Amino acid sequence: MLKARVIPCLDVKDGRVVKGVNFVDLVDAGDPVQAAEAYDAAGADELCFLDITASHENRGIILDVVRRTAEVCFMPVTVGGGIRTLHDIRNLMEAGADKVSINSAAVKDRQFVADAVRKVGGQSVVIAIDAKRVSEPGAPPKWEVFTHGGRNRTGIDAIGYAREVVGLGAGELLLTSMDRDGTKAGFDLDLTRAVADAVSVPVIASGGVGTLDHLVEGIREGHASAVLAASIFHFGTYTIRQAKEHMLASGIPMRLDS
């Protein structure tokens, strides 16, 4: 039986993990490769690197991080952040990424999604959607796509956009609620379910995880295939194992290979 996935996400800037990772055995809390190795050993189902490097000159550093990760980490790795060209995608895949996550470049140019799918196959193309609720309280819910970390409103309906990029061949959606991101109040379940039910591909729920029950809700009520979280794992609040055991105990099929 196919299992639900738990995906820790590491924000990487100039080759270093932003805010660090608080694991007991880590020599260097800021080294993304050590963090990746620790998550691999902990039984994470996949790993996500989000490269938030601002300067153009340092954008190549992530390739070295991915290369070194591929030597020690035998689970799938998705890399996102700043992907603009087919060249970016090819470089990341050659370095050892299994999937690439495209955000702003897909909003700006749908043809880029189609080109990426043709180049590396839809199974490796994840479209990251940052969505924010724009409807008035009490009105039927409506979400719009935002870019630049939630600062730029695009006027694009999130559900319609999700359908559109899947129609272009994208194999997975990474859906982040900008209303919930960083709040620890749980996923926006209405948004997650609306998108997951609208498309034929797996959806990764993201944004707002504060408790293990939130992970359960993302799968069960949000209809997501995978849940992504950052701080609850990085700061040692919960281990991957605790998260997966809790989800399993709540009736969700999980992988607990030792």
Add this chain to the structure above:
Amino acid sequence: MTVALIDYGAGNLRSAEKGLERVAREIGYGHDIVLTRDAEVVRKAERVVLPGDGAFPFCRRGLAALPGMDEALREFVEHRGRPFLGICVGMQLLATRGVEHEEIDGFGWIEGVVEPIEPSDASFKVPHMGWNTMDAVNPHPVMDGIRLGPDGLHAYFLHSYAFSTKHHRDLVATADYDGPRTAIVARDNIFGTQFHPEKSQTLGLRLLANFLKWSP
């Protein structure tokens, strides 16, 4: 003599290379793992691994574009009879033909067709993506010591097309996803996995080690 990992521009080769290198070290395997586009290297190899990500026609053409590679592979598999491992689309290319965007011939080493996964129920998302268990169909030495079944180890799948084999005897294992889907095929010196062993942690590394030890 080497283990030749064929580089034809289809997907993430580095992980496969690193996975093979790691298990080769662990079991004290005496041959180098070599990434190659050279038909001569394949012809003389001890073992060959054909990876592949992306679309069937793209991979088929990418492989055919390497000078002499098709002939070298045929000679290696059909005449030398040395161990061959196909991964993901590299496994699908063993089929008679693939139907992805267009109909195109595979190597025809294992009879069957690669077709789109068409679930009966919308709750089954496509691609079939993530960790799944497998059910054993026919025993195989490359699966030695690997626990299968509903409580067995998991493998990482990532595919929208699946290989329907003509003969039951060519199936080693299936994965249940709205019915049994081909997960592992084998015939003579050929072994192929739909999933990515280099991304399947415990199960995958054990399988790669077994492949390096296998003498068909």
